[in-house]
Amino acid sequence: MLTAPATFTAREHDPSAAIATLTEMGFEFEPARPVTRTLLDTFDGRVHDAGLRLELRDGGGVELIVSGPGAVPAHLSVDSVPRFAADLPPGPLRARLAAIVEVRALLPVVRVTATQARATLRDRAAKAVAIATVHDAVRVDGRGAIDDPPWMIEIDELPGYAKRAAEARDALERIGLIRLDGDTLDVAAATAGVALGGFSSSPTVPLDPAMPAVDGFRAVLANLADTIVANWQGTAEQVDPEFLHDLRIAVRRTRTVVAQGKNVLPPAIVANARERFGWLGALTGPARDLDVYLIEWNGYTATLGADAMTALEPVRLLLERRRESACSTLTEALRSTEATEWMSTWGAWLREAPRDDDARGVHADRRLGAVVAKRVARAQANLVERGRLIRPESPAEQVHDLRKDAKKLRYLLECFASLLPKALRKTYVRRLKAFQDNLGEHQDAEVHTAMLRAISRELHDLGASADTMLAIGQLTERLDQRRIAERAEFTHRFAAYDTAATRRDLDAALDGLT
Amino acid sequence: MKTLATYSIKGGVGKTTTAVNLAYEAARAGARVLLWDLDPQGAATFCFRVKPLVRGGVERLIGDRRALATNVHATDHAGLHIVPADFSLRHLDLQLDDTKQPTRRLATLLDELADQYDVAILDCPPGITLTSESVFTAVDALLVPTVPTTLSKRTLDQLSAFLAEFRTDQPGLPVVMPFASMVDRRKKLQRELVTGLVEQTPGFLPTVIPNASAVEMMGVQRAPVAVYAPASPAALAFRQLWTDVAARLWD
Numbered sequence: 001m002l003t004a005p006a007t008f009t010a011r012e013h014d015p016s017a018a019i020a021t022l023t024e025m026g027f028e029f030e031p032a033r034p035v036t037r038t039l040l041d042t043f044d045g046r047v048h049d050a051g052l053r054l055e056l057r058d059g060g061g062v063e064l065i066v067s068g069p070g071a072v073p074a075h076l077s078v079d080s081v082p083r084f085a086a087d088l089p090p091g092p093l094r095a096r097l098a099a100i101v102e103v104r105a106l107l108p109v110v111r112v113t114a115t116q117a118r119a120t121l122r123d124r125a126a127k128a129v130a131i132a133t134v135h136d137a138v139r140v141d142g143r144g145a146i147d148d149p150p151w152m153i154e155i156d157e158l159p160g161y162a163k164r165a166a167e168a169r170d171a172l173e174r175i176g177l178i179r180l181d182g183d184t185l186d187v188a189a190a191t192a193g194v195a196l197g198g199f200s201s202s203p204t205v206p207l208d209p210a211m212p213a214v215d216g217f218r219a220v221l222a223n224l225a226d227t228i229v230a231n232w233q234g235t236a237e238q239v240d241p242e243f244l245h246d247l248r249i250a251v252r253r254t255r256t257v258v259a260q261g262k263n264v265l266p267p268a269i270v271a272n273a274r275e276r277f278g279w280l281g282a283l284t285g286p287a288r289d290l291d292v293y294l295i296e297w298n299g300y301t302a303t304l305g306a307d308a309m310t311a312l313e314p315v316r317l318l319l320e321r322r323r324e325s326a327c328s329t330l331t332e333a334l335r336s337t338e339a340t341e342w343m344s345t346w347g348a349w350l351r352e353a354p355r356d357d358d359a360r361g362v363h364a365d366r367r368l369g370a371v372v373a374k375r376v377a378r379a380q381a382n383l384v385e386r387g388r389l390i391r392p393e394s395p396a397e398q399v400h401d402l403r404k405d406a407k408k409l410r411y412l413l414e415c416f417a418s419l420l421p422k423a424l425r426k427t428y429v430r431r432l433k434a435f436q437d438n439l440g441e442h443q444d445a446e447v448h449t450a451m452l453r454a455i456s457r458e459l460h461d462l463g464a465s466a467d468t469m470l471a472i473g474q475l476t477e478r479l480d481q482r483r484i485a486e487r488a489e490f491t492h493r494f495a496a497y498d499t500a501a502t503r504r505d506l507d508a509a510l511d512g513l514t
Numbered sequence: 515m516k517t518l519a520t521y522s523i524k525g526g527v528g529k530t531t532t533a534v535n536l537a538y539e540a541a542r543a544g545a546r547v548l549l550w551d552l553d554p555q556g557a558a559t560f561c562f563r564v565k566p567l568v569r570g571g572v573e574r575l576i577g578d579r580r581a582l583a584t585n586v587h588a589t590d591h592a593g594l595h596i597v598p599a600d601f602s603l604r605h606l607d608l609q610l611d612d613t614k615q616p617t618r619r620l621a622t623l624l625d626e627l628a629d630q631y632d633v634a635i636l637d638c639p640p641g642i643t644l645t646s647e648s649v650f651t652a653v654d655a656l657l658v659p660t661v662p663t664t665l666s667k668r669t670l671d672q673l674s675a676f677l678a679e680f681r682t683d684q685p686g687l688p689v690v691m692p693f694a695s696m697v698d699r700r701k702k703l704q705r706e707l708v709t710g711l712v713e714q715t716p717g718f719l720p721t722v723i724p725n726a727s728a729v730e731m732m733g734v735q736r737a738p739v740a741v742y743a744p745a746s747p748a749a750l751a752f753r754q755l756w757t758d759v760a761a762r763l764w765d
Contacts, residue, residue, distance in 0.1 A: 074544050089543065091544055092546070092632030158587075160586060
């Protein structure tokens, strides 16, 4: 385990006494130079959640540094700021980062500039045995200079040479320096009030089963509106596919909660919101379908072999062009007056105090717990009833409708999660998710096969090569096999879900609400 | 963590030179690297200016699972740590023989640090010994520096034959990556031999490490070539060698 750097400061306005102490110990100082450190993370803070820090350090050369408590830091010289993990050269750093951030873009979280003077203590073989770095004139972009603490000194302990760093730390403490929590970047960010975690698109609303239903529904919808707004710009600017994913899910959750809010929320609001969010949801569909297709593309085609992958390149390019076109349409819609005014109106309604009785649903004042329990039980009953009707020969639309029912139930459970016991909710949701995964895989294969057939006709008319047409045939067959396999799996997955244990878990979860 | 070894039955073919420079280039390319100097001569240890001292000697290093971690030293290069060698490592074979599963022992010790590093590079002494067998079990790939002479080709064939037999007991281990080392481009025979080796030996890496004065200076500079001669052909060749290895192991 690596020891984190020890950070010190003092009330004095300059670090000269500390520098003199270190110099006396034998530390040799290099000339001070300006260094900019930019913390990068995904919008949802995946690097932070993995317990790591991704830093771009510009102090002459530009380095990307991955570090974490107790971990050996990894350093990579870069010519430009990587936007995605895939922008990095092949190797362990890219592999590590890609596993954490997946398709998400790396965005600047905080940028800290300082004048840094590095000092090295060496042994008789001129080997470095301890490093000290003085950080002065620290500024946080957009927040100004950090004057408390006025400067900081970090002592880096090098593995194998712990004693020398300990001597330096002791010497600084003896002259009255104060030890701080975290390193310079942590201290600067905390002092400037910059939060290092990312934005969570998961519903996180504290709810009380005894509260009036209308207040609970409004709180959930307000939380979802925050998520929509937070992901709006990233979707419009096409920063990465997860902005659209999270926005789309938040819109779908909103539609579910609004629909389930019938008789709780004012009827006029329910009608308007259903129409507007239905419109917004439909807008996000084509771009998201194509995103998923392109994300899955390598997985779909890799098993066909390198020749087929090359032959399928025109298909991938066509999908890419269609995705760009769908995203442009979506961007235009998100920037339209119609969309922005609606979100503004919706936000205003959610923020304003509940109005008088005639504008409220008839069940507005019922206990939230009782209303949610009833809605969840009904959604579960619908799902099971419809699922039992599905036969091997049932049309794909029937399976798709069942998928929507399952999603509605899942969204209800997620949006009102804080009302339900965590352990029971998790057991139950795990079972529902296993069933949903099958429905989702089936739907993706269905949509992607249909899309591929349409593209095949288009490319044929454009005079695509025989190799390309042959490879499309192979891929279509592969996707169709997958669709058939998922459909065959449905009976087992549904049977595993439609059990006494599922009913018992759900009943137990809902018991406490009524 | 991927584990590599610079290994050859022959001595003086550039194992340590490769280990030191490849470890440096790997760290420079963003890997967290642990270089384990297994050669009692401690040349890799010397090149990084680290004191040749194994705490508790080879007995403790091999006998105590936690001893490897306590012997880790930082080098002067970011992301690159070393476990130094000292003269007690001349008893490494005997010490391994005293353990329950001697051919598994190095792998077991490295497992303790697997979360800390992306790459471990073992700089091995020459020969085929119990240590070599333990190395073969521990590593994902053997990097075999091959000097372009007819005798080196014979040594490479001997190694392949031994590993073929070894793999019947330890299937899948390890991948052999030979490459041309200490090549004098001015000599026609060497150029022809290298071409033949690359074309005819499965897995032979295309990068050629030159026999250069910049490499010879490592003992004086006590640093990887790229530190004091970053634009030299040798430094660029070691960088390319790491790119080749990384592409095979991580692509």
